[in-house]
Amino acid sequence: MILKLYGRLPIFAQNWACSWAGYRRSRLRYTPYFWRTLSAWEISGNGSLASLHALQHGRLRTLVERARKYVPHYRDLDLPPPAGGSDPREAIRETLSSIPVLEKAHYRETPDRFLAEDIPRSKLIRGRTSGTTGTALPLWFTAEALAEEYATIWRMRRREGVGFRDWYQAFGGQIIVPFSQEAPPFYRSNRHGRQFLHSLYHMTPGNMGSYVDAVHDLPSSYIIGYPSSLHLVGRAMLEGGRSLPKGHLKGIFTSSESLLAFHRNTIEEAFGAKIYDRYGTSEFAVSMTMCRERKLHVDMEFGIVEVDVVESGDGWERGPLLVTGFGNDATPFIRYRIGDLGTRLTSPCSCGREGDVFADVDGRIEDFIVTPDGRRIGRLDHIFKDLLDIAEAQILQETEAAIEVLIVPRESYDRAGEERLLRELRSRLGEIIKIDIRKVESIPREPNGKFRAVRSRVGKQS
């Protein structure tokens, strides 16, 4: 409804609407608690390993104490009190080992029992679990959890010299340019947030030139976005011989998808700047941010990451991640098997900062959908995150003319649900492409056990 109205506005009014939305977002994110947290963590992040462990131990104790008292799921587990003692590292290990691993299936059965009873309803913000498996589940968080997440993001950006007053360009998933618009500009501006938002839904071969123009012409100090989208733009820049001069940007900050080697090479060469990737999840249970040595540092103040080791070698160990977030006071996730695999390095990073370091985390890899008019559209799994009456979904594409959408419906799924799904798909893919929705019992996994939300023969990513 709002989207329909927005689509009819002239571009200047859409820019105004984006600025207003940006203003409202920033009021939620950049609270006094955010500023306090950022200042504190900019200091603690450079601290010794012992000081980081002491900080983690303190936060873990608070988390477990609260969970035992106010969170029905943990209360019923009858957990022992968190361990104390003079060695924080040992106390953390002891405390965690007394708590069973939380599987996604368990959360799926009773999400309500993870909601803390001591947080006033008025403070709760509704979110959704991350959708690597195509399963969307409700969760709750507070403005403080969001502020802590943004503290990790800004700590990383500020290390590279980015400031709050810098303009930037974003290649994220927002629908900010009506699908029917055929001529540039394919971006809108949010003056309040000093941000240019590019549409990811207009990237046809014929339109790429105007994206490259925008990258060159719009004043900006840094870029943020999904690796797959930045890769498309980067490739167009290289093919047209129009890379940005080295050092023009302070950095490129990617998130939300696995950053693959071929993404990195193209993007860094085209934009003339280093990529700093971030691994986070909608559960506010883990945050890792990249340093100049291209290693993912666990944001130790934000949570604890354990590796359920299945494989190891000289200097590394690898396996599914178990994450414990300190910041999500509304829906605490303790030792949560998030569904991603990681490779942890067993010696400190050469950048000099202390704490846990990962060489990589395998999140998602998915293909693009290619529309009949040649647009390449990624991250369609976001649609399913919003549709709670669908348990799992996968999009298959054999030719540019059509897609097939497999869904595992929940009981509440009905005609209205199907219409909602179609509307969401049409708003991103347009009216021409043929869409076939098929109900299935289950969706097969890849040979490596991973779920792929989008499989396209014509829009292969790798």
Ligand SMILES: [Zn+2]
């Ligand atoms: Zn490092």
